[in-house]
Amino acid sequence: MKHSKADGTLNLDSCEIIEVIAMLITVNLEDWEEICQSFRTFFKDLGVIETKENYIQFSSFPDNVTTSFSISKEGKFAASMPLHALDGAVLTVQFDYQENVVRILGSETRYTYKVPPEILGLRT
Numbered sequence: 001m002k003h004s005k006a007d008g009t010l011n012l013d014s015c016e017i018i019e020v021i022a023m024l025i026t027v028n029l030e031d032w033e034e035i036c037q038s039f040r041t042f043f044k045d046l047g048v049i050e051t052k053e054n055y056i057q058f059s060s061f062p063d064n065v066t067t068s069f070s071i072s073k074e075g076k077f078a079a080s081m082p083l084h085a086l087d088g089a090v091l092t093v094q095f096d097y098q099e100n101v102v103r104i105l106g107s108e109t110r111y112t113y114k115v116p117p118e119i120l121g122l123r124t
Contacts, residue, residue: 023098029090032073039071042095042102045123046115065118069102077104079113086111 027034039056043049047060047067057070068080071090078087088109095102100120104111 023096025095025097027093027095029073029075029092035071035093038093038095042097043069043115046119047122060116060119061122064122065116067116067119069113071104075106077111079111081116 025038027038029035036051036056039058040049040051043058047058047064050057050059054074055070055072057068059068060066066080066082069078071077071093075090076087077090079085088104088111089106090104090109091107092105093102094105100115102113104113
């Protein structure tokens with residue numbers, strides 16, 4: 001529930017704050033299980049998710065725009081979209097549910113993978 005203060009700012013109850021925080025999740029590479037869980041949640045219903053001991057990968061369904069994104073436990077990532085592909089090193093992974101992007105942050109790498117709008121409608 002929102003309550004206005006005299007200075008015009010809002011107080012938010014804890015449920016609303018949790019929702020706002022949950023829209024952006026940042027996970028260090030060392031927390032591999034949390035990366036995998038966040039990855040599965042983020043890409044749920046958008047395509048095929050393959051999890052192995054040392055990597056996790058998302059690939060769009062064959063009938064949709066061709067795209068894939070993967071992260072390895074060793075700190076590598078790969079992304080493929082029509083007309084480009086990229087790979088690099090990972091220190092942290094940021095899952096942004098509001099912007100529908102995954103940001104890879106590394107010592108010399110900054111990459112943003114944007115979920116194609118063509119497949120966002122697959123979410124139920």
